[in-house]
Amino acid sequence: MRVTKFLAQKVRVRFAPSPTGHLHIGGLRTAFFNYLFAKKHGGDFILRIEDTDRARFVEDAQDKIYEALQFYDLKPDEGPREGGSFGPYEQSKRLEFYQGAVDQLIDSGHAYRCFCPEHRLDLLRKSAEKRGEIPKYDRKCANLTKSEGLRMAESGEKFVIRFKLDKQNVQFHDEVFGSVNQCVDESDPVLLKSDGYPTYHLANVVDDRRMQISHVIRGMEWLSSTGKHHILYKAFNWTPPKFIHLSLIMRTATKKLSKRDKDAFVDYYSEKLGALPEAVLNLMIRNGAGIRDFDQDHFYSLEEMIERFDVGLLGRRNLLLDSDSLQKYSRMAFQSADFETLYPRILRLLNGKFEVPDKEYLTSGEFSWFFARPKSSQLLHDLNLENLDACLSDLLELEIFNSETLGQFAQQHQMPLAKAQGIVRISLIGSKKGPPISELVEFFGMDECRKRIETMIRLL
Incomplete structure (x- = not known):
């Protein structure tokens, strides 16, 4: 019953980053879960650029956002480049909507024009701090009549629009955190700045309403603002969307991920580590977050x-960014990818830093093992060994392939260590040449190594 009501309207969700610099890994996770939810329910995934903070605006940041979404295959249904029926999709081009919204609030008595200069606001803040109180605006301009405020504005006096925010308790439901109670006791917030640009709270509420957003999926850091947003929805007499707040991303069990951390940003994973996108997406769900019948040893495709x-x-x-888990998923991503998918990504990752061999060389030359399992047992036959099946079966019993375990294996089968290593290398990559076995084990992981030996047993 709850699920039916929960999805009573068409699902429309949005990813709404600010173009103020590099995309944070938390932003990617937010986009990812919005995308999953939309596609699961046949809904729309919308990209909205929240570019009203002109002081922090970065010229090419929107391009970087699009590059990241394209790399991770999280393609918007509507957005600045895709278009749609609810545009424009950049807030800097939607100023008329915010102006109309604050006019509505002024008319209903929920907002007012504030003409107080900055130096007066500074005095109020300093006075409150001396008394050990939380600074609050004293509502001097709230006492102006509508006609007085309009007259002062028309005469050219500089002003902002403030919302009348009385102290109150707000209760709302979050799909992750359940029933939430918040005591909202703040100064009257500015909704519209003197330059005509909205603050986050106004633009967020107005745009979600006008774009018919059904569910707001965002990071837990915005949970504390949700009570204030509910108050704004009530002032407009609008029904708020459903709220879904995602848990925090942590550096360790007790320390949050900091913007000073190099792996806090999306381009670190693609440009520096060369991680395939599917590996990073699997890292995002490694706690089983939102995945039915989650299997930690399974590598999930986006589909x-x-x-x-x-x-x-x-x-x-909370999600812990664990490098060991990322390495595990990176191996699994490489093993599950086909060459036609991998090759353009290799070109992109190397980005002119190295000369890349052409497709034919990579798939037929000495590095073909990089992209496929061995397809012939002929080289093993060339070793002129008896009981090859028994040798390979015994290899399957080893916990790890290293000089110690392979040395014991060689003694058991009365062969030189070099020949034992040759059996392993041929079984893993179909060649007598190649990287050291320790590096192959690290690259493939022992589960894949065993699968390749089982393949060789079948080929025999």
Whole structure:
């Protein structure tokens, strides 16, 4: 019953980053879960650029956002480049909507023009701090009549629009954190700045309403603002969307991920680590977040994630960025990818830094093992060994391939260590040449190594 009501209207969700610099890994996760939810329910995934903070605006940041979404295959249905029926999709081009919204609030008595100069506001702040109180605006301009405020504005006096925010308790439901109670006791917030640009709270509420957003999926850091947003919705007499707040991303169990951390930003994973996008997306769900029947040893494609996504399974457990898990998923991503998918990504990652061999060389030359399992057992036959099946079966029993375990294996089968290593190398990559076995094990992981030996047994 709750699920039916929860999805009573068409699903429309939005990813709304600010173009103020590099895209944060938390931003990617927000986009990812919005995308999963939209595609699971046949809805729309919208990109909205929140570019009203002109002081922090970065010229090419929107291009970087699009590059990231394209790299991770999270393509918007509507946005600045895609268009749509609810545009423009950049807030700097929607100023008329915000002006109309504050006019509505002024007319209803929920907002007012404030003409107080900055030096007076500074005095109020300093006075409150001396008394050990939270600074609050004293509502001097709230006492102006509408006609007085309009006359002062028309005469050219500089002003902002403030919202009348009385102290109150707000209760709302969040799909992850359940029933939330907040005591909102703040100064009357500025909704529209003197330059005509909105603050985040106004633009967020107005745009979500006008774009018919059904569900707001965002990071937990915005949970504390949700009570204020509910008050704004009530002042407009609008029904708020459903709210879904995602848990925090942590550096360690007790330390949040900082913007000073190099892996806090999306381009670190693609440009520096060369991680395939599917590996990073699997890292995002490694707690089983939102995935039905989650298997930690399974590597999920984006299509599988969409099919198995269930917002009711999103947990409150924080996501820990674990490098070991990322390495595990990176190996699995490489093993599951086909060459036609990998090759353009290799070109992109190397980005002119090295000369890249052409497709034919990579797929037929000495590096073909990089992209496929061995397809012939002939080289093993060339070793002129008896009981090859027994040798390979014994290799399957080893916990790890290293000089010690292979040395014991060689003694057991009365062969030189070099020949034992040759059996392993041929079974893994179909060649007598190649990287050291320790590097192959690190690259493939032992599970894949065993699968390749099982393949060789079948080929025999």
